Amino acid sequence: MADAIAVADIENPVRVTNRQGRSPVLLLCDHASNHIPAGFGTLGLTKEDLQRHIAWDPGALGVAREMSRLLDAPLVESCVSRLVVDCNRPLDAPDLVPSLSELTNIPGNTHLSESEIAERVAVAHTPYHEAIEELVALRIATGIPPVLVAIHTFTPVYRGNERSWHVGIIHDEDTRLATPMIAGLQAVQGLCVGINQPYSPADRVYYTLERHARDNRLKAVMIEIRNDLVTTGKEEKQWGERLARILGEVEGEVL
Secondary structure: OOOOOOOOOOOOOEEEEOOOOOOOEEEEEOOOOOOOOHHHOOOOOOHHHHHOOOOOOOOHHHHHHHHHHHHOOOEEEEOOOOOOOOOOOOOOOOOOOOOEEOOEEOHHHOOOOHHHHHHHHHHHHHHHHHHHHHHHHHHHHOOOOOEEEEEEEEOOEEOOEEOOOOEEEEOOOOOOOHHHHHHHHHOOOOOOEEEOOOOOHHHOOOHHHHHHHHOOOOOEEEEEEEHHHOOOHHHHHHHHHHHHHHHHHHHHHHO
């Protein structure tokens, strides 16, 4: 897998890149980093555990950064591991602070009090969503309704089950952006495209887009790339170029 994303300190739990980008696309990366702030130790995990998908979405940030560059689009990324708090979960979700991720127990997340969970939320969840809300509101106010695109990666095997899709497009009942994105990806020879696979909103993985797109009636889509396809910087760039090209092709139609 690609190396961990280095984050200097917890004073920067969220990063916004290219804030003034001219594209209507607003890129989001919920699981960009495997960084655990010093105050939380290692949560009882090894360095090897923290490189795995349980801690972040390997490859997602590299893809999102390339898309941001090519599209001239703002990018909002969480700089804290989802093992501290999952920014793509509602506050009442049972896995907001997971004590079990896939098949791995997270010792540092067991038997947490309400105040300890609230601390996790304040550290990363709240700043991340406030940054998105600020950008969404600013763009709506300036007459450029944003189009939200969340970039994620998924594992080739999950709990013993192989996943054949190379990429998945996740969407709710609003398919204004999902439909042309699916068509664009299906036109790529040899690409296996999942439609609401390997996840769907019913799996409670659509929170960020539900919170920021649905209430504002904004076009949105969640893109899941199989993480064994983005293990190097070159592969991240290739996927970033592919997705940016397809988004560019549908720009006149739906953006």
